[in-house]
Amino acid sequence: MSIRTVLLHAAPDSGFNDRLAFAVALARQSGAAIKGLYTLYPAGVPRVGRALSIYVNELVREAKEKEGGLKAQFEQATAAAGLAASWETIEGEVASSLREAVAFADITVVSETPYGTVDDQLAATLPEHLAMACNGPVAVVPTGKPVPARIGKVLIAWKPSREAGHAVRFALPVLAAADEVEVFTVEEGDTTTADSGAKLAAWLATHGVNAKHRHVAEGNAGHAITNEVQKFGADLLVMGAYSRSRFAEMVLGGVTASLLVDPPVALLIAH
Template sequence: MSIRTVLLHAAPDSGFDDRLAFAVALARQTGAAVKALYTLYPAGVPRVGRALSIYVNELVHEAKEKEPAFKAKFEQALAAAGVAGTWTVVDGEVTSALRDEVTFADVTVVSETPYGTVDDQLAATLPEHLALACNGPVAVVPTGKPVPARIGRALVAWKPSREAGHAVRFALPLLATADEVEVLTVEEGDPAATASGARLVAWLNSHGVNARHHHAKDGAAGVTIANEVQKFGADILVMGVYSRSRLAEMVLGGVTASLLVDPPAALLVAH
């Protein structure tokens, strides 16, 4: 399997330029086309109440006015990179609109957005909601951080869970094009983690992936993963999300929550 379609969430928030650059670079590296879905309806706002409807209608009107400028950016970026693509405008709930398209795309690109503009604040919960709702991988691009021209180094945060397994299988076409892949396991009271990491490396090698294993005996997983991203110089972090319930993550804290809030690099996640 190879990456042939990159689905891009297009909307007038401050993360658009960074995720556009990431989507185009990914498409150029893998020979894919980019399908942009420009969503008029704001993320995270239910269609309830007259007053709220008036507010939503104003946001939709603003999104329509901004659409030509964002479409022009999209077309210019594709032309400069020599990448094919399409631009579609949809008037529907964002997560649902994207979820309907994920089945027919190989990677979906969204952003981690800071709490800046109204559009940013409304889009802030989109990555986790989409990752939980979709049957494909989601790339979460940090806003305001350097965007790699290509994915040369990939870090896989591994533990033998269903979610991590899904993420690695979805990421396999991308991992095969990377120069170096590191599989990171963190012990956290599970001495069997290192053996599982070694087995994953052997499996990746059998698929032509240039992978090696690094095992960390000490440290909390979230902090260790973030530090290793910087140490390894990873362009992307591959990981499963919410291997325990979202409620448990909210109460106890968790790796998914910490890394989605402040990604150390672009994330490729799956549930």
């Protein structure tokens, strides 16, 4: 499979510039078209109560006022990169609208959701919601961190799980185009992980991906992955999302939850 359509979440929030830049870089590298999906109804706000209705109507009015500027920015960036691009405005709520659109795109680009603005707080569960509910990969772009002009180095955070396997298969077009790929495994009490990582590197070679494998014997997986991203100089981190239940990660903590809060680099995740 190749990447032919990149779906971009378009919204007047603090992460738009960074995720637009990432989507443009990914589309240019993949020879894909970009579709910007702009939603007018705010995320996470129910349609009940007169006071709430007045508030929502004000947010929708603001969204309509801001659309022209964002659309012009989108068209300028995609034209400068020589990309085929389209823009769609939808009345619906962002999470449900994106969930429906994901089925007809090869990858969906959203932002991490740091705290600090109303827009960010309303969309606080968007990345994990899409990863859990959709049938395609989601790229989660950190806000305020350097965006690579090209995805040259890719780190795979690997464990022998269904979710990690899905993420790697979805990422194959990006892995094949990368300059360097590293399969990174952390033992965490499972002695089979290292062997599984070596097998993944060998399997990737059959797809033209020249991947090396690095294993660390112990340590916290979340911290180890973040450190390895910096050490390897990765432009993208590929990983499975919620290999144990989301509830368990919320209660006990987990790699997915910790990395979604503060991604060290853009994530490509799948469930």
